[in-house]
Amino acid sequence: MQGTNHDDLRRRNLSIILRLVHRGGAASRAQLTRLTGLNRSTIGALVAELVERGLVEERMPDPTRLAGRPSPIVAASDRVVALALNPEIDAITVGVVALSGVVHRRIRFATRSSPTAAEAVAITVSIVDKLRSELSEYSIIGIGVAVPGLVRASDGLVRHAPHLGWVDEPLGDLLAAATGLPVVAANDASLGVTAERYFGAGQGMTDLIYLNGGSSGIGGGLVVGGVAAGGRAGYAGEFGHVRVSASGQKDSAGIAGTLEAEVTRDALLEALGLRASETDADTLERALLASDSPVVHAEVARQLDFLAVALAGAVNVLNPQVIVLGGFLSALHAVDPDRLSRAVAALSLGTAFDGVRIAPALLGSNLLLIGAAELAFEALLLDPQLDRGNTFALSALGARAAVSPASHPR
Amino acid sequence: MQGTNHDDLRRRNLSIILRLVHRGGAASRAQLTRLTGLNRSTIGALVAELVERGLVEERMPDPTRLAGRPSPIVAASDRVVALALNPEIDAITVGVVALSGVVHRRIRFATRSSPTAAEAVAITVSIVDKLRSELSEYSIIGIGVAVPGLVRASDGLVRHAPHLGWVDEPLGDLLAAATGLPVVAANDASLGVTAERYFGAGQGMTDLIYLNGGSSGIGGGLVVGGVAAGGRAGYAGEFGHVRVSASGQKDSAGIAGTLEAEVTRDALLEALGLRASETDADTLERALLASDSPVVHAEVARQLDFLAVALAGAVNVLNPQVIVLGGFLSALHAVDPDRLSRAVAALSLGTAFDGVRIAPALLGSNLLLIGAAELAFEALLLDPQLDRGNTFALSALGARAAVSPASHPR
DNA sequence: AGTGATACGTTGCCAGAGTCAACAAATCAT
DNA sequence: ATGATTTGTTGACTCTGGCAACGTATCACT
Incomplete structure (x- = not known):
């Protein structure tokens, strides 16, 4: 519990402004004034310091259609x-x-x-x-x-x-x-959740869950109450090893019946008859959407249902605003978003799932x-x-x- | 993103001091100085304001064995x-x-x-x-x-x-x-997690999971990164409805195979041959510890194993420092702590479970x-x-x- | 074009909060 | 009793943000 002194105060305010222009994109001084609730003169002084330190740049006007004196645009530095x-x-x-x-x-x-x-x-x-x-x-x-x-x-x-x-x-x-x-x-x-949270599908959210499906497993991260959850030692977010089935199928860590053991990209590729090496995320999604093979559909449904178990568990425990799916999980979701939604709803408390959005990750490579x-x-x-x-x-x-x-x- | 002005600064510092004496118990002014890093004179002024507002009281000395002028004890008010x-x-x-x-x-x-x-x-x-x-x-x-x-x-x-x-x-x-x-x-x-976090088994922890077993179900709460997780609308912490088994056994919300459906106080009481109405938490724990019935042991083992599934999932996702068990879950844990630990370890990533403590709740009624x-x-x-x-x-x-x-x- | 309205940056002054240093007070050790 | 040590107290100081008056740049209307 640190006390706050004068220097800290300045630091905090500089920090807040820098964060705003970094994460929210360029903003006019007037906007910064409104967002922070600080005085115009204060914003002026703070921005001046940031400019002097080379952290932000002030661009003039910008075609504004408002009456009144135009406000300089403050943008985070490119350099x-x-x-x-x-x-x-x-x-x-x-x-x-x-x-x-x-x-x-x-x-x-x-x-x-x-x-x-x-x-x-x-x-x-x-x-x-x-x-x-x-x-x-x-x-x-x-x-x-x-x-x-x-x-x-x-x-x-x-x-x-x-x-x-x-x-x-x-x-x-x-x-x-x-x-x-x-x-x-x-x-x-x-880090994926950090990126999506500030610049992608989770902008402005205080409670979000992010799951990413990669070639070698499923990882994820979460933001709880506006704070990125790291856990005791930074190992939080291992959704891949959550148990979702009673089967004996083991994952890379040797645990049976986990999400990562049941929901895999390889199984999708096999059902589609595609090779891993020549299939990126977009190709997989297109192939899944184009396929009318019952084998593919069955596999998609199976995986979606297991994914729903993990998501429902997370929904019950964390009551998030949004669930962001990346990698092949995004493709899986795109094939049948309704099925996933319904399955999660069936396995979670109505009140907790109420208002939860399931969205694909926005940031690509x-x-x-x-x-x-x-x-x-x-x-x-x-x-x-x-x-x-x-x-x-x-x-x-x-x-x-x-x-x-x-x-x-x- | 609110800016911080002078008034906020004062408020924050007052808040920090009040929190310290409220949650950490009475502390001398000198201790407050060290804890907050603020100046002696500042602490003096802040404490004086809190005294004037009637929020804290200053008790004189306290048998200190240190050299130097004794520092007044600041304590949160009883009134x-x-x-x-x-x-x-x-x-x-x-x-x-x-x-x-x-x-x-x-x-x-x-x-x-x-x-x-x-x-x-x-x-x-x-x-x-x-x-x-x-x-x-x-x-x-x-x-x-x-x-x-x-x-x-x-x-x-x-x-x-x-x-x-x-x-x-x-x-x-x-x-x-x-x-x-x-x-x-x-x-x-x-609220149980709040209480345990500040005054019970979770003191000083930034990442903790709390599960409470009541007569009518299992609820819980969590602290993530030092913040009590409320979720989007305050519904976070419903561990009872997390799926842990493939059975059709339904819980109070109609979801099958959940923790609450498999792990119940009633099943324990039935195995013990006790009546719910005349059995409080302590009695249950004593009865469980005293029993040598294989039926009871089997039921305890069965419930512990399901509890482990839910805990392991939470461990993988949240990487907590401590898991606090209250209500009949505390009794369940007391019977065979090792079994629970081993089962959670087997179902979670070694790195994530490393250093996690499973502890009974300390605060009683x-x-x-x-x-x-x-x-x-x-x-x-x-x-x-x-x-x-x-x-x-x-x-x-x-x-x-x-x-x-x-x-x-x- | 000219004028007013609006919005915004700038400037100088002010108030409030925390810091600092010197001093006083209260205890322990010798 | 004296000195060392720790801590509260006091007044001068610094820094930061707030405030209000003023200047400036745009839009809209005549």
């Missing part, structure tokens, strides 16, 4: 960026995402085999090194990592990433040492990059007055081979 | 109270709970049959009326109601309380009109009164500067029959 990293089985993806929401760059480096943590770091460093000249024009806040597995929130230790074959890999520390930048890492699904960048931005959003040694980090990166990280000043 | 109300099938319980945590009074009014909402209000008013002289010495903040059913958080409308047979009863409005006091109502289980009072105190804790017209309310109460509530000033 303040976070690096986003997403290691996967067959590729490392690095993104350069601006505070304004723009994804400046997105580089996918395909790997022959699943990379080790050290390889992932090396590849990231080499990609970033190639971008040096471009990056030198930006202020780099830090690196956000979306890991397909369980990550300890405190230090970015990857506890267990089954698909990558990583166990207790100190990815966060390795990356920080190699780049000199602050690194934050989290589970990919929980940039989802994880945006989520990961958001994670890195969080420190800045929390304290816009924080000094950032971005130039340093970059030079450190260039000299990485020659100088040991420990010898850098600071 | 600032909330009324707590808990309507049940066979009784109405009214409590007078002080901000200090003391339960001044607890009056149980047995009813022959399940009371209607109007009857509950009438009984409450008459009980409060009898306490008039005692209450006149107190400052009454408001009324908190713990309802065994679904309550809309915004206005205290009881949507559905199956055991009382209430549907859409505007209990909150009725009580407010009859007493002139602010009324807040919530589900009894979610005052649980709901404390939780309900806490609900009523919340407004005061949020804004200690709020003016309260307590004297008014009391006189209004006495004159209730003669004067219509609308004609009261303010």
Whole structure:
């Protein structure tokens, strides 16, 4: 329970304004005045400080059709960026995402085999090194990592990433040492919920559930009472391992009858007669919608019914406003939204399900990059007055081979 | 996204101090200084304001064995109270709970049959009326109601309380009109979690799950990321209706195979050969522990295994620090804690279950009164500067029959 | 075009809250 | 009794947001 003093007050207000323009998009000063309830002069002073720190930019007019003096538009800067990293089985993806929401760059480096943590770091460093000249024009806040597995929130230790074959890999520390930048890492699904919550299907929601179906399982995340649920150690959101059936079918963790064991993309592909390697999310959805095979329909119905058990459980316990489905779960939902709705309704309390919307995820392939960048931005959003040694980090990166990280000043 | 101005700052700091002494018990000024990080002089001023408002009292010294000038002890007032109300099938319980945590009074009014909402209000008013002289010495903040059913958080409308047979009863409005006091109502289980969180087995926890087993079902509540989860409309925490089995056994809401359908107190009593009416929670626990009947053991094992399914699901999704079990679930747990632990471990991700403690609820019969009072105190804790017209309310109460509530000033 | 209305940024002054430093007070240790 | 230590108290200070008057930029109507 921290007390609040004068400095905190300023910080908070700066933070609130920066959050507003970052998450809500550009806004006029007048709008900020109304949204925050602060005085015009105060907004003026706060915006001025943010401009001076290079965090926001003021664009003039904007074709306004209102009477009165036009209000300058305040927008989050394009030049303040976070690096986003997403290691996967067959590729490392690095993104350069601006505070304004723009994804400046997105580089996918395909790997022959699943990379080790050290390889992932090396590849990231080499990609970033190639971008040096471009990056030198930006202020780099830090690196956000979306890991397909369980990550300890405190230090970015990857506890267990089954698909990558990583166990207790100190990815966060390795990356920080190699780049000199602050690194934050989290589970990919929980970053998906962050992205969808601020920029996608969950905008403005305080209670939402997000489930993502990937090739290797089902993950998810949740927002409860406006707070992203991390749990005791950041492992919350593992909807895939919730039990939904009495069958003996086991999932990747060896637990029987779970959502992940019953609802799989592979089973859908098999029913459709498609190959996993050549089927992305959109193709799958189109194929499912186009199919009139009774086998496919039966499989879809079976999976929807199991999905409903998990969703109903979550509805009863969390009484959310919206359930967002991503990946192949979105395709599954698209085939027969009514069936899913009815099944969830049948298995949940009427009052709790009342008003719950089931919606497909809106953000596509940039989802994880945006989520990961958001994670890195969080420190800045929390304290816009924080000094950032971005130039340093970059030079450190260039000299990485020659100088040991420990010898850098600071 | 509200901005913070000077007044808010003061309010926040007052709020933080009041919360600290209310929830953490009495503390010296020096301790408050350390806890909040605020300046000594600031703490002095803030405490002085709280004293002046009658919300806290300063007791002198306290046998301290430290060197230095002794610091006055700041304690929440005994004279600032909330009324707590808990309507049940066979009784109405009214409590007078002080901000200090003391339960001044607890009056149980047995009813022959399940009371209607109007009857509950009438009984409450008459009980409060009898306490008039005692209450006149107190400052009454408001009324908190713990309802065994679904309550809309915004206005205290009881949507559905199956055991009382209430549907859409505007209990909150009725009580407010009859007493002139602010009324807040919530589900009894979610108030249980509040009470346990602040004063019981969940002290200091940011992520906890609470399940309570009552004679008529299983309810619960949860705290996620330090925030009590209410959900979209305050219906969160209905663990009883989560599906745990493929059986056709239906629960009170007509859903098959749920926790509430499989895990019941009646089944335990039947196995033990006991009568519901003459068995309270303690008796049940003792009987279960003493029994060596294989029938009883089998039933306990069966129920524990189903309970484990629900808990494991919650563990996977929420990654809590502690699971608190109340009511007959506490007794069930006491019989074979290891079995439950092992079963939950087997059904949840190792990393997510790692470090989760399963503990019995600590607060006994005052649980709901404390939780309900806490609900009523919340407004005061949020804004200690709020003016309260307590004297008014009391006189209004006495004159209730003669004067219509609308004609009261303010 | 000219004029008024409207909306908004700017400026200088003010009030309130927390900080700071010096001092006083109350205890323990020697 | 003296000093060390911890803490409350007091008044000067700083910083932040509020406020009101003023200036400015647009729209709408004549």
